[in-house]
Amino acid sequence: MTWNKPKIVITNWIHDDILAEIEEFAICIANRDRTTPWSREDILERGADADGLLAFMTDMVDDALLREMPNLKTVSCAVRGYDNFDIDACIRRGVTVAHVPDLLQGPTADLTLGAIIALTRHMLPADRYVRSGNFEGWRPHFYGLGLAGTPVGIVGMGGLGRAIAKRLLACEANVIFHDRQVDRARIDPWGTFEGISLDELLSESRIVILALPLVQETHHLIDRDAIAKMQPGTYLINPARGSVADELAIGDALKSGRLAGYAADVFAMEDWRLPDRPRSIPRDLLDATDRTVFTPHLGSAVDEVRRDITKAAVRHLAQFFRGETPDGAIGPASAEAV
Structure with a gap:
């Protein structure tokens, strides 16, 4: 009996040795460009007849794509958050979807802590000052906010929220949190985090960190009304x-001084599934150079971590085509995305 290898489309660059692993059990149609992900048109041109898809943050799998790929049997997402993937549409068409839930929290939490310190200690404007040639030695400039004893509120106490909390506790911050599914103190090996209402968290925190998925209930959770409940001079962090x-509301709050600063590794223009998403970052945010810290979605951008994430996604493909249920298979009721 001859076994026909499945055809798998890989939409973004992956390490050569991992590509070789896939080629052991599948015919690969792979993007080898490190700078440009394949568009939907690229995917369909190369792999409309594909059996599998190795997908990334830049991809959106919806009913329209599934109609154009009638042979598709599985989508393996090299991501933790999968709000760009219509799970219900996949289930209706018998397409198995898997993601990688456990490898991104640590590096994303590291980056979040770095963004907090960079923002609250004015590291970017201070760097520009040193490079300007005007620095002549210590002066009483760039005084900022330390973490020890500072109330830091985390909105969302899932895997990412807990990883961020552990790092903040090491800095002696006073960590509080709000989570719709946890309405009491959460006991963790690293300490106890106090669960409070969202309004209480917004009013009590000097630093507010967003660590929750993008679902209908959380879209623009932090809007003008929420910002108005914060203390003047609060810092907002979004990984x-x-x-x-609401990026427009944040821009206005930075201009008015209601927010002392905003750090983000993610932007609304990346939320491909939202038909009314903006196509660029608001100018008011980009122009607030002394009060913002922005990174281009670097949360998991650690080489070994990305390698491990991709290897896990490849393992899910291999499991599926062996007739097994992938470890990271997603059910219809799942909604976790960070």
Whole structure:
């Protein structure tokens, strides 16, 4: 009996040795460009007849794509957050979807802590000052906010929220949190985090961190009304999803001084599934250079971590085509995205 290898489309660059692993059990149609992900048109041109798809943050799998790929049997997402993938549409068409839930929290939490310190200690404007040639030695400039004893509120106490909390506790911050599914103190090996209402968290925190998925209930959770409940001079940090916060409202709050600063690794323009998403970052955010810290979605951008994430996604493909249920298979009721 001859076994025909499945055809798998890989939409973004992956390490050569991992590509070789896939080629052991599949015919690969792979993007080898490190700078440009394949568009939907590229995917369909190369792999409309594909059996499998190795997908990334830049991809959106919806009913329209599934109609154009009638042979598709599985989508393996090299991501933790999968709000760009219509799970219900996949289930209706018998397409198995898997993601990688456990490898991104640590590096994303590291980056979040770095963004907090960079923002609250004015590291970017201070760097520009040193490079300007005007620095002549210590002066009483760039005084900022330390973490020890500072009330830091985390909105969302899932895997990412807990990883961020552990790092903040090491800095002696006073960590509080709000989570719709946890309405009491959460006991963790690293300490106890106090669960409070969202309004209480917004009013009590000097630093607010968003660590929750983008679902209908969390879209623009941080809007003008939420910002108005914060203390003047609060810092807002977003390593989760851009559209969890209203970027236009944040820009206005930075201009008025209501927010002392905003740090983000994610932006609303990346939330491909939202038809009314903006196509660029608001100018008011980009122009607030002394009060913002922005990174281009670097949460998991650690080489070994990305390698491990991709290897896990490849393992899910291999499991599926062996007739097994992938470890990271997603059910219809799942909604976690950070």
